[in-house]
Amino acid sequence: MKGVLESLVRGLGNGSVYALLALGFVIVYKATRVISFAQPAFMIAGAVAVSHLAGTTGFYLAVPLAALLVAGLALGVERVAIRPMVGRPVFVVAIITLGIDVVVRVVVNGFIGLDVRQVGDPWGLSLVEVGGLAVQQRWIAMLLTTAVLVSLLFAFFRYTRYGLAMRAAAFDQETALAQGVSVGMVFALSWALAGGLAAIAGTFAGTGQGVDQLTWIIALKALPAIIVGGLDSLGGAVIGGLAIGVVESLVQSYQGDLAPWLGQNFAVVTPYAVMLLVLLVRPYGLFGTPEVERV
Amino acid sequence: MTERTGQVGVRPGVRPDSGPGGPGAVRARRPKGRPLLYTAYAQDMALLDTRAKKAGLALLLGAAVLLSGLPDDLLVLLAAGYVAAIGAIGLNIVTGYAGQVSLGHAFFVAVGAYTAAAVSGDPGGRTLGFGITSMLVWLPAAGAAAALAGVLVAPLAARLRGLYLAIVTLGLVFLGEHVFKEWDHLTGGPGVGRPAAVPELFGFRFDADSALGTRAQSLYMLMLVLLVVFAVAARNLARSRIGRAFSAIRDRDIAAEVIGVPLTRYKTLAFAISSGYAGCAGALMYTVTGFFDPGSFNLLMSVQFIAMVLIGGVATVSGAIAGALFVTLLPRITQELPALLPFVSADTTQTPNVFQIQVALYGLLIVLFLVFEPRGLFGIWIRARAYWKSWPFSY
Numbered sequence: 153m154k155g156v157l158e159s160l161v162r163g164l165g166n167g168s169v170y171a172l173l174a175l176g177f178v179i180v181y182k183a184t185r186v187i188s189f190a191q192p193a194f195m196i197a198g199a200v201a202v203s204h205l206a207g208t209t210g211f212y213l214a215v216p217l218a219a220l221l222v223a224g225l226a227l228g229v230e231r232v233a234i235r236p237m238v239g240r241p242v243f244v245v246a247i248i249t250l251g252i253d254v255v256v257r258v259v260v261n262g263f264i265g266l267d268v269r270q271v272g273d274p275w276g277l278s279l280v281e282v283g284g285l286a287v288q289q290r291w292i293a294m295l296l297t298t299a300v301l302v303s304l305l306f307a308f309f310r311y312t313r314y315g316l317a318m319r320a321a322a323f324d325q326e327t328a329l330a331q332g333v334s335v336g337m338v339f340a341l342s343w344a345l346a347g348g349l350a351a352i353a354g355t356f357a358g359t360g361q362g363v364d365q366l367t368w369i370i371a372l373k374a375l376p377a378i379i380v381g382g383l384d385s386l387g388g389a390v391i392g393g394l395a396i397g398v399v400e401s402l403v404q405s406y407q408g409d410l411a412p413w414l415g416q417n418f419a420v421v422t423p424y425a426v427m428l429l430v431l432l433v434r435p436y437g438l439f440g441t442p443e444v445e446r447v
Numbered sequence: 448m449t450e451r452t453g454q455v456g457v458r459p460g461v462r463p464d465s466g467p468g469g470p471g472a473v474r475a476r477r478p479k480g481r482p483l484l485y486t487a488y489a490q491d492m493a494l495l496d497t498r499a500k501k502a503g504l505a506l507l508l509g510a511a512v513l514l515s516g517l518p519d520d521l522l523v524l525l526a527a528g529y530v531a532a533i534g535a536i537g538l539n540i541v542t543g544y545a546g547q548v549s550l551g552h553a554f555f556v557a558v559g560a561y562t563a564a565a566v567s568g569d570p571g572g573r574t575l576g577f578g579i580t581s582m583l584v585w586l587p588a589a590g591a592a593a594a595l596a597g598v599l600v601a602p603l604a605a606r607l608r609g610l611y612l613a614i615v616t617l618g619l620v621f622l623g624e625h626v627f628k629e630w631d632h633l634t635g636g637p638g639v640g641r642p643a644a645v646p647e648l649f650g651f652r653f654d655a656d657s658a659l660g661t662r663a664q665s666l667y668m669l670m671l672v673l674l675v676v677f678a679v680a681a682r683n684l685a686r687s688r689i690g691r692a693f694s695a696i697r698d699r700d701i702a703a704e705v706i707g708v709p710l711t712r713y714k715t716l717a718f719a720i721s722s723g724y725a726g727c728a729g730a731l732m733y734t735v736t737g738f739f740d741p742g743s744f745n746l747l748m749s750v751q752f753i754a755m756v757l758i759g760g761v762a763t764v765s766g767a768i769a770g771a772l773f774v775t776l777l778p779r780i781t782q783e784l785p786a787l788l789p790f791v792s793a794d795t796t797q798t799p800n801v802f803q804i805q806v807a808l809y810g811l812l813i814v815l816f817l818v819f820e821p822r823g824l825f826g827i828w829i830r831a832r833a834y835w836k837s838w839p840f841s842y
Contacts, residue, residue, distance in 0.1 A: 187610045233814055240821075243548050246610060247753060248817050254750065254810030258803045372621075372746075375614045383611070415629030424618035428603065431615060435606050443608070445701055 158285050159405040160398060165291025167397020168298035170423075172353035173374035174381065174389035175305065176346030181383050182322040183342035186242050190229065190249040191350050192371035193256035198222045198351020199271055199358040199367065200263050206272030214272070215355050219348040226347025229256075230340055238339075261365050268362035277360050290359045301352070302390055305345075309386070314341060322384075373400075376427035382440020392438070396423045492686055494679075511671055519663035523735055524779055525772075526663070529670035530731045532771035533677045535755040536764055537724025542753075543762035544685055545717035546697025547604060551616030552725050552752045554623035557744035558596045559589035559726025560733055561633055563644035574641040575633045582648045586730055589644075593726020594719040601715035608700070620746055627741035640740035643733035654734060666735055673731065674768070677724065682764045684720070693717055694762075747806075754809050758816050760825025769824045774809070781805045 173191055180188045201218035202211070209217065229252055237245045275290040282292075309315035314337075320328040321338040329335050350371070354363075357370045373396060381392025404419035411418075436442045478484055485491045495501045515522065538552045566585040568576020579585065600619065604612055628637045635641035646653040646669060653665040660668075684690050692713045695703035704710050733739040751774055759770020781801045820826050 251810040251813035255807045258807040421625040424621050
């Protein structure tokens with residue numbers, strides 16, 4: 153039982169990273185109806201920025217700085233490559249984001265080099281005893297940060313003027329435009345938010361084990377999370393991310409004994425397997441809105 | 448869509464028997480000096496509808512055959528480009544013609560590659576093999592196995608649309624990569640790999656020097672012939688009833704369903720054919736190098752195929768071939784960069800090195816083409832042609 157609980161906490165910790173990334177995907181999707189495949193690049197850019205800044209400014213200042221930096225980068229990318237494509241098929245824009253991802257990652261990899269870079273976090277791999285369970289400190293930090301960020305984000309969408317504008321634009325772009333909402337601003341803001349969230353997620357993904365040239369793969373696991381939760385549901389993204397993290401962690405702990413025929417490291421691909429299973433039952437995810445087509 | 452659509456398309460004022468395959472089909476001739484005046488449906492639907500296209504294709508094929516006199520290293524590269532073109536044509540069928548976004552092409556390529564390698568492999572070897580080296584067996588087997596994989600994926604694909612489909616096919620690549628890395632007996636395991644299929648036809652080995660030419664020359668000619676076969680087949684598919692159904696689905700799937708295109712059947716068919724092409728490409732791809740590793744079938748390979756289709760031109764066969772050749776030759780071109788630009792290093796440990804530039808170029812070219820020339824290289828060709836066609840009044 154203790155093992156199960158510890159595995160659960162690890163899953164929630166990793167899951168909160170997926171949840172942050174998934175939120176970025178969903179915010180961009182709701183605003184522009186496009187899945188931004190550039191999220192992995194923003195995530196790794198954030199982690200690398202923190203690893204370079206932490207030495208001079210300290211970790212706690214480096215994280216918000218990196219988030220702002222990457223948000224600015226995302227803003228620039230949106231302005232240069234995405235805005236001119238408004239009105240084009242979503243597939244085309246999605247592939248453009250894929251291209252951006254490849255380019256940005258190559259540039260960022262240049263700043264990583266061949267070794268593993270440490271993000272300079274204060275937690276490392278040290279443990280803390282919580283109710284008889286040995287829990288890594290970084291998982292608690294991840295969960296708490298995610299909880300705070302998610303509540304801030306939901307409050308932002310619920311209570312602020314810009315949040316209202318974003319909800320209106322997500323609901324119906326043309327009507328929002330007619331009411332005086334600057335839809336271009338909404339696009340820019342959604343990309344910046346997604347970039348900032350990805351940067352923080354990247355930093356947390358880099359705590360403990362550090363950042364190397366393969367860390368970006370983690371960001372792709374947020375894709376199953378948003379599919380499970382539903383592409384256009386913010387709550388679904390959080391729940392989907394946590395669920396994917398927990399399932400992955402449980403599989404990592406027990407698949408070796410229970411189902412060895414699945415092969416080593418099956419945990420790495422569990423998110424995709426879970427996604428396929430959920431899609432067979434619910435094609436729009438758990439909380440997604442089914443698409444209604446009018447002819 | 449009824450069974451007999453041939454007669455419906457015949458233009459008014461034309462004898463029905465001049466329609467395609469009609470009884471006693473008379474080949475209607477075009478009036479002299481009016482190359483763009485079509486007087487029969489068959490002319491409109493012809494594979495090469497103008498004399499310029501016939502001459503151009505003949506010239507291109509002639510040039511391709513003459514290229515076999517090139518140095519061996521370039522020939523091997525071009526042969527790899529032709530194989531990649533087969534795969535790109537396949538992706539173009541599902542993504543370009545039928546409009547179903549697939550990021551899972553690498554998975555189907557892998558299925559084909561391993562089927563072919565297993566069928567033709569050494570039965571006493573370290574990895575699985577059945578020892579049937581004839582290409583007549585392993586090439587269709589690879590295509591069939593990959594097509595079957597496509598049909599198995601199709602129920603999911605037919606239910607999903609747009610970006611959901613893109614993500615599911617992306618998941619397929621990761622799941623496939625896991626299976627191939629774990630299934631040592633088939634794939635040799637990561638970092639080790641296994642020998643590829645043996646290109647042998649009626650006792651003639653294409654991967655060895657012979658009286659007819661060097662190894663590179665034989666492989667080059669083999670891939671050229673196969674590419675022509677696959678390209679013509681795809682072109683014919685595109686202008687057939689099936690191709691028109693695909694285009695209808697791409698343009699608006701609900702409208703297609705309303706006019707009587709069975710969506711599930713045609714989406715399944717698109718995936719099956721596209722995967723079949725991918726399987727054949729996978730089977731041939733590694734006969735050139737002779738050896739392959741399960742790690743190669745990753746997301747980057749899928750992105751490369753997408754890049755080929757987008758750079759070449761969506762929903763065109765010639766565009767897919769041009770794009771495939773471009774993407775395959777790109778590494779060779781970037782290799783020359785250090786000589787031209789002194790700050791670019793050929794050493795992998797330095798930071799602006801050729802490998803980084805090469806990968807970044809895939810991404811950059813995708814973005815640039817989509818923003819500035821969505822029809823790709825094919826679009827550039829169309830623009831150049833239109834310029835000269837209306838010369839000197841082109842502005």
